[in-house]
Structures are given as C-alpha cells and as structure tokens.
Amino acid sequence: MIKHRKKFTRMRGSHTHGGGAKKKRRGSGHRGGFGMAGSGKRADQKKPSILKLYGNEYFGKHGFVRPPKMVAKIKAVNLSDIEKNLDSYTNKNLIIKEKDVYVLDLKKIGYDKLLGSGNINNKYKVVGKVSKKARLKIEEAGGLIEEN
Numbered sequence: 001m002i003k004h005r006k007k008f009t010r011m012r013g014s015h016t017h018g019g020g021a022k023k024k025r026r027g028s029g030h031r032g033g034f035g036m037a038g039s040g041k042r043a044d045q046k047k048p049s050i051l052k053l054y055g056n057e058y059f060g061k062h063g064f065v066r067p068p069k070m071v072a073k074i075k076a077v078n079l080s081d082i083e084k085n086l087d088s089y090t091n092k093n094l095i096i097k098e099k100d101v102y103v104l105d106l107k108k109i110g111y112d113k114l115l116g117s118g119n120i121n122n123k124y125k126v127v128g129k130v131s132k133k134a135r136l137k138i139e140e141a142g143g144l145i146e147e148n
Contacts, residue, residue: 077111079134080118101125101143 011017019025028034039046050058082089082104089095089109096103106114106128114126116133124143126134135145 074112075110076113076115077106077109078115078117079120079137082114082124083118083120083122086122098125103127 008017016022016025024030028037032038039050082095086095086102090097090102094105094109101123103125104114104127106112106126111128113129113131114134115131116135116137120137120141123141124138125146126138126143127146127148129147130138130145138145
C-alpha cells in the first residue's frame, strides 16, 4: 500500500496552493456571494427558475414576530437577610420597634416581596407582599401580615 502525503504538505511553497490565480479564493466574491446573493431584483434571468424550484414563498419576509413583553422584575428579600441587618435597619428608622414587635414596611426598605428563607427570632408586622413560607414563619413567631 502506497502512503500518500496530504495535499497541503505537497503544496508547501507553491504560493497559491493550487487555487489558481492570486485573486481567486480571496473571498465570496469569486463565487458570486454568500447565500441568496445574486438572486435579487436585477437577476431577472434567475427569478423564473427560482420561482419554479421553490415557489412564491422564496422571496420576501414572512410572518410577524411579536416583540417580547417587558416583564417587571420583583425585587425580593429573605427573612434571614432582614434578621441579619435588623440593627442597621432600626438605626436608620427603616424598621420601627413597637413594644416587642418590629414593623417592617417592605417598600420603605426598597423591596417588593418577602421570601421565607432563614429563621427568625423576633416578632414582625410586615406590610407588603409575602410568600407562603415567609407567612407561615412570621405567623408561627406571633407576627402579623398586612398586604397592600
């Protein structure tokens, strides 16, 4: 069995690697363009054959794509984060302490919803949207929830 060398190794030093003149193989211009190039308006001689092969649906845009809906992002916070930063929130008067209950207005802190990840050691009165898990934990601890 004869072992043939690959073509590109044989072409080493041949300047054009068997591609003809220097100007050829430069880009898609040598082939007439990419894709549907050359099948447009001025290629009237090509149009009938294209229509015959592919039908009337070949040219033009088809259908309508609806623009995506802008979905509002809900800014949420976990119970553990509230519990961890409770001192700084009370110092800034963002959470107010009434007797043994902390009054927490989510909008005041800059959040839309309270999520139930983490444990709580204090009673809270929460104003705003609350998840099921957070509601359960707050009510177990003896707190209240006011949804607005």
